[in-house]
Amino acid sequence: MKAFFIVILYKTSKEQVLKLKAEIKSLALKSYKLVFIDNTKINRGYAGAINKGIELSRNYKPDFYVIANDDISVEKLNKQQIFEASKYFDIWGFPLKQNKEMRYGGEINKLRLSGGLISRKPKNRFKSVDFVSGSLMFIKRNVIEKVGLFDESYFLYYEEVDYCTRARLRGFKIGIDSKLVYEHYEATDRNELKEFYLKRNRLKYLLKYGNLKQKLYELIRIPKTVFEDKNSLIFNFLSLNLSSLINRVINFLLFLVLLRTLTIEDYGIYTLVWAHINIFSPIADFGTTAYGIVKLPLELKGKYDYFYSLRIVTSAIAVLLTILLAFLLKLNFFIVGLIILTSPIIISNAISGSYLIILSLKNKQYLSSVVSVIFNFILLIVLGFVLLTTKSLAYLFVLISFLYITYAIANYVLSKKEYPSFRFKFNFQIWKSIAKKSLVYVLISLLAGLYFKLDLYLLNFLQNTQAVGIYSAGYKFFEAFIFIAGSYSIASLPTLSKLYKSSKRVFISKVKKDFLLLSGLGYFIAIIGYLTAPLVLPIFFQRSYMDSMEVFRIVIFSLPFMLGTTVFLNSLYILKKAYIVLTIFILQTVFNFIFNYIYIPKFSYFASSYITLLGEFLTTFVVVLLFIKFIKNENRN
Numbered sequence: 001m002k003a004f005f006i007v008i009l010y011k012t013s014k015e016q017v018l019k020l021k022a023e024i025k026s027l028a029l030k031s032y033k034l035v036f037i038d039n040t041k042i043n044r045g046y047a048g049a050i051n052k053g054i055e056l057s058r059n060y061k062p063d064f065y066v067i068a069n070d071d072i073s074v075e076k077l078n079k080q081q082i083f084e085a086s087k088y089f090d091i092w093g094f095p096l097k098q099n100k101e102m103r104y105g106g107e108i109n110k111l112r113l114s115g116g117l118i119s120r121k122p123k124n125r126f127k128s129v130d131f132v133s134g135s136l137m138f139i140k141r142n143v144i145e146k147v148g149l150f151d152e153s154y155f156l157y158y159e160e161v162d163y164c165t166r167a168r169l170r171g172f173k174i175g176i177d178s179k180l181v182y183e184h185y186e187a188t189d190r191n192e193l194k195e196f197y198l199k200r201n202r203l204k205y206l207l208k209y210g211n212l213k214q215k216l217y218e219l220i221r222i223p224k225t226v227f228e229d230k231n232s233l234i235f236n237f238l239s240l241n242l243s244s245l246i247n248r249v250i251n252f253l254l255f256l257v258l259l260r261t262l263t264i265e266d267y268g269i270y271t272l273v274w275a276h277i278n279i280f281s282p283i284a285d286f287g288t289t290a291y292g293i294v295k296l297p298l299e300l301k302g303k304y305d306y307f308y309s310l311r312i313v314t315s316a317i318a319v320l321l322t323i324l325l326a327f328l329l330k331l332n333f334f335i336v337g338l339i340i341l342t343s344p345i346i347i348s349n350a351i352s353g354s355y356l357i358i359l360s361l362k363n364k365q366y367l368s369s370v371v372s373v374i375f376n377f378i379l380l381i382v383l384g385f386v387l388l389t390t391k392s393l394a395y396l397f398v399l400i401s402f403l404y405i406t407y408a409i410a411n412y413v414l415s416k417k418e419y420p421s422f423r424f425k426f427n428f429q430i431w432k433s434i435a436k437k438s439l440v441y442v443l444i445s446l447l448a449g450l451y452f453k454l455d456l457y458l459l460n461f462l463q464n465t466q467a468v469g470i471y472s473a474g475y476k477f478f479e480a481f482i483f484i485a486g487s488y489s490i491a492s493l494p495t496l497s498k499l500y501k502s503s504k505r506v507f508i509s510k511v512k513k514d515f516l517l518l519s520g521l522g523y524f525i526a527i528i529g530y531l532t533a534p535l536v537l538p539i540f541f542q543r544s545y546m547d548s549m550e551v552f553r554i555v556i557f558s559l560p561f562m563l564g565t566t567v568f569l570n571s572l573y574i575l576k577k578a579y580i581v582l583t584i585f586i587l588q589t590v591f592n593f594i595f596n597y598i599y600i601p602k603f604s605y606f607a608s609s610y611i612t613l614l615g616e617f618l619t620t621f622v623v624v625l626l627f628i629k630f631i632k633n634e635n636r637n
Contacts, residue, residue: 001083003032004062006053008046010039012070020070027079033060043503045155046134054149062141069135072096073183081180082138085126090140090172091164093132095121098184105129105176106161113206113214115161121178128175130168134160135184143172155506157194158201165209196495243369248483250376254383255476256540261387264544268469269393272331272460273338275453277345280322282445284315284350305425308354308415310435312424315350319343329457338397345401348408355411358418371414375407440578447585454592455600455608462600471605474551475612477537481525481559485566488518492570500574507574508631515567522560529556547605554609561616568623575630584619591615 005024009017017036024034035056037049044052050067057065064083068074077094085092095104096117103117108130115131137160147167150159164174206218218225258267326339356368382403386396416422459467492514499507530553537549572581592615599607 001031001064002060002062003029003064003066004053004057004060005032005034005066005068006050006057007034007036007068007070008039008049008053009036009070010043012038012040016070019073020068023073023075026075027077027082029079033057033062042505045152045159045503045506046157047150047154047159048152050159051149051152054144064141065139065144067134067137067139069184071185072135073185074136077180077182081177085138085175085177086140088126088173089128089175090143091132091137091167091174093137093176094180094182095176095178096133096135096182096184102181103133104178106131106133106164108161108165111214112218113210114202115158115205122176125177125179126175127178128173131161131164131174132176133184136182143167146170147172154197154201154204155503156197156201158198158205162205162208165205243373244483244487246373247376248480250373250380252476252480254380257384257387259473259540259542259545261391262393264466264469264473265464266391266393266469267473268460268465268467269332269335269338270396271468271472272335272456272465273342273397275456276326276331276335276339277322277342279325279449279453280318280446281346281349282442282449283321284311284318284346285353285442285445305421305423306427306430307357308422309424309426310431311350311354312347315347318346318350322346331460338393341397342401342404344408345404348404348411351408351415352411355415355418358415364418367414371411375403375410379403440582444578444582444585447582447589451585451589451592454589455596455612458593458596458600459605459608462597463604467605470545470547471551471608473541473545474548474605474609475555477548477552478529478555478559481529481556482562484518484521485563488514488563488566489570492567496570496574504631507571511567511571511627515564518563518567519560522563526556526559529553551605551609554606555612558613558616561613561620565616565620565623568620568627571627572623572630577626577630580626584622588615588619591618 007020021034024032035053037044037053039045039049053067054065064086093105095102097103101119102121103119104122105118105127106115106129107118108115117133118129147163147170151162152159154162168174203218206214210218258270262270322343323340326336331339352368352372355371356365359365359368379400382399383396386392386399390396456468456472459471496507496510499510533549533553533556537552538546541548569581569584572578592611595611595614596608599611603610
């Protein structure tokens with residue numbers, strides 16, 4: 001009998017390759033051929049590599065295919081008995097020993113269609129199973145001829161489950177020979193995408209083979225499914241996204257109360273104060289956004305005291321810069337007073353962000369989500385009551401400051417509970433190291449914030465607070481949809497980062513799909529928003545705000561460009577082109593300043609609206625061209 005061994009390699013050491021060659025040779029088979037398919041440079045996925053090996057076997061025409069991982073040992077297999085299972089099965093395998101535990105083939109949950117390896121030892125030597133582990137499986141040639149190749153869309157995990165299912169549906173038998181055992185040394189550092197692919201591909205398998213009852217059951221139990229794995233990355237990302245959405249809804253409700261209670265001038269002042277407070281917030285945040293999501297959790301272990309201390313110092317610096325800038329811009333004395341009153345919010349946000357970081361080290365980010373939602377709900381109730389009873393801006397900002405200081409104290413206490421040994425520590429070298437790695441992200445955040453606030457400052461400087469109020473009210477309705485970009489970034493950055501390391505082809509495909517999906521969603525929202533604005537928005541506005549509706553109908557068409565740009569900006573981060581992102585935001589800021597300065601005196605807030613739309617279009621155009629250029633350069637290398 002002729003056997004054809006297909007061994008899939010991925011960053012495999014030469015020692016391990018030689019070891020596998022020697023072990024397979026020691027089986028002393030009369031006729032066999034061995035090929036290694038290396039997925040290191042061009043990762044075809046596990047199924048793709050198997051199919052490549054099958055293509056190479058066409059002229060050899062083996063009786064059996066032996067498919068194997070590179071992280072196994074077959075030295076304990078008996079060369080006289082490895083093919084005895086062919087009398088009973090068309091696809092077969094053996095028990096595997098992994099992490100000192102035995103697994104005897106695979107079983108599919110009949111209700112959820114989830115595949116799992118069996119831990120109970122069978123009574124009989126030859127045991128039928130639903131599937132065999134893809135780490136070592138034997139397949140007769142006639143199975144390949146009738147069933148076909150492996151489904152490459154799985155890429156990693158569940159491809160063997162799918163193949164065994166297809167074979168079983170065609171009448172072939174699958175089982176194990178429990179007398180023989182092999183070792184499987186799954187390397188954790190090479191399975192960083194395991195959680196993602198297992199969950200995605202289990203769902204793919206369910207959609208492909210499940211009946212209506214099975215699909216409905218899985219849909220109904222989604223909350224339970226998510227909660228069962230509450231310490232997983234997926235659960236924490238979902239909780240962060242959900243809390244972000246809830247907080248945005250709460251803040252939007254507060255915005256509606258502001259529209260119904262404040263005059264245009266007062267709302268313009270309210271907006272200017274918040275815009276000014278947020279300008280230097282990236283300095284206090286210092287890496288909890290893009291840098292934090294991609295790298296921070298792994299690099300913070302053992303350095304949390306220094307990082308927390310650094311954030312306290314930088315947030316205090318941000319407060320001083322905020323107050324100093326208010327005087328340099330010669331803002332109205334009343335506005336400057338409100339800025340000074342509310343500036344402690346910067347420190348509060350830095351402390352709450354630090355609490356999120358320490359929770360991320362323990363995969364418990366959902367606790368931070370709960371705390372932030374509770375705080376924002378209290379904020380809505382208290383401020384809503386004040387607005388409806390007094391309509392006093394001064395009193396409103398006093399309460400805002402008090403609530404945020406209370407929030408800071410609560411987050412500090414919770415941080416101490418999670419990390420009791422925390423002490424303020426000064427270490428210039430560690431601070432310098434953190435600053436060096438996160439500085440580019442801080443600068444990007446600063447410029448991005450300035451880009452979105454310049455038009456407000458120029459409207460106030462060249463027009464008045466009434467113009468600021470009209471423009472910001474319309475923009476706020478548009479801003480309600482920008483959370484999609486933030487949610488996408490939180491959820492996609494870890495996945496894109498891992499995909500890029502694993503397979504550039506899959507990474508590029510993912511980026512293209514995400515771009516089309518988010519841009520398409522943006523166009524849909526923009527068209528619906530434009531058509532329904534005259535019917536819906538007047539419900540929320542006072543009569544004096546009516547021009548804000550026209551502002552919204554213009555800037556809403558920035559959404560598809562903004563969402564599309566987000567996809568490619570995240571991709572540039574992954575490609576380690578953060579300096580390019582920084583350059584883009586510098587150009588955006590310069591563009592925004594020049595054109596607003598020229599056209600605001602003549603067209604007021606309508607100029608800002610059209611300049612926002614044009615700026616987002618040009619940015620999308622540029623980032624798409626840059627991404628294509630960088631990908632072509634990488635492919636050449």
